[in-house]
Amino acid sequence: METCRIFPGLMELLRILLLWIQTVAFMVSNMKTAVGAYEMTKPCVLNNLCKLPCRLEPFRDVTVSWFNGNNEMLTQGMQVYKHTRNLMINKPARNEWELHILRIDLSFADTYWCKTRDGHTLSEITVVIEHEPRLNKNSSSSTRTEILENSLAQLNCEFTGIPEPEITWCRGPSKERIEGIKGHKLIIRNITRYASDEYTCIAKNRHGTSESHMQVFVDCKSNFAVLVIWYLLSPAEDGGVQIWRCPSGCSSVGARPSESENVHNSKSLFSNHRHECRNLNKKNMTR
Incomplete structure (x- = not known):
């Protein structure tokens, strides 16, 4: 009889333990879903609207905030605290908190987190800002270059741009394409006086085109001495x-x-x- 009384108590304890395990597993599952729902890289076009998604599933009544890479709070609920003229919260549904960057510039290239007040991460989004090619003058050749004849000539043409621009080279005022040459370097071995000309590198991606012009002068010094008598x-x-x-x-x-x-x-x-x-x-x- 005593054994029979203990057995129902043990069964009840096991039932409660099983229910607790199921509850914890459900919470962990929801947390993982929330964390992984919007872990992504988001390309945004310079000077355009950029939308960062944030969704809570299953929905519950909770305060949601956006943070930047420095862990600064940008928004809480519908309230905007940073960049007040350029940020806003949009709610396509009651369980969504989209962060809108109205006119994105290069300073917004960062990682953003959407979190609930109790610390669950709903979105982790890295913003990459796409823009047209731009010449990096510090690492590019001068617009006027003098090179000794029969030496190695190297012209550099560095561009930044997202997506990475394709660079081609042309020669002369009519921009005759130099076939087979791509990339930011043009190398001419044993350059001769006949290579003196204008060279143009052209960088292009889906957002635009940019050019850089270099005038090359080959110094063809005499290889004999002249004695004037x-x-x-x-x-x-x-x-x-x-x-x-x-x-x-x-x-x-x-x-x-x-x-x-x-x-x-x-x-x-x-x-x-x-x-x-x-x-x-x-x-x-x-x-």
Whole structure:
């Protein structure tokens, strides 16, 4: 009889314990559903309306607030506390609290949490702001670039943009496409003087297009030295020609230039002997 009295009590205890376990499991399930309901990355277009969703299921009467990445409270219920001219709460249904950013700018790129007063997270949303390509001047080549001939030339053209822009390269005022070249670098190996021109990089994504222009000048220095020697001619007593060679000072070197003399400026010869001296020195002119 005593065993029979204990058995119903044990069964009641087990029933209560089972009910408690079911209740806890239900609460945990609801909490996980709430936490995972809107864990997402939200793309928003610059200077446009951005809507961040928040929903409580199953619905219960509770206060819901929005927080930013610094854990600052932006809203509570329908009340807005930060950015009051640019934020508002919209309620498409009684269990929803949409955060509207009316005109989003780059400062709103952040993570936002929608939470109940008792600490349940309903939404965790990372906002990514899409915008047209913009040139980063600090990491791009100058608009005017001088490069030595036969050296390695590298032009850089850095753009930011979301989605990531596609960059192509063109040459000349008519923007003739350079086939096979994409990305923010244009590399020209052993550049020659014929590559002197205007180069344009064009960045494009679905929100717009941006360009950067670079004028390239190839410095084609001579690969030989030029020695300028001035010759002065005057009539000699024997009827010949007296030649004066003047690299830095003048000295008499005789009646005719030797085979080793190199004359680089025939205009320095006196006009009354121009024809004779050209004949004398033609074979000695070098480049």
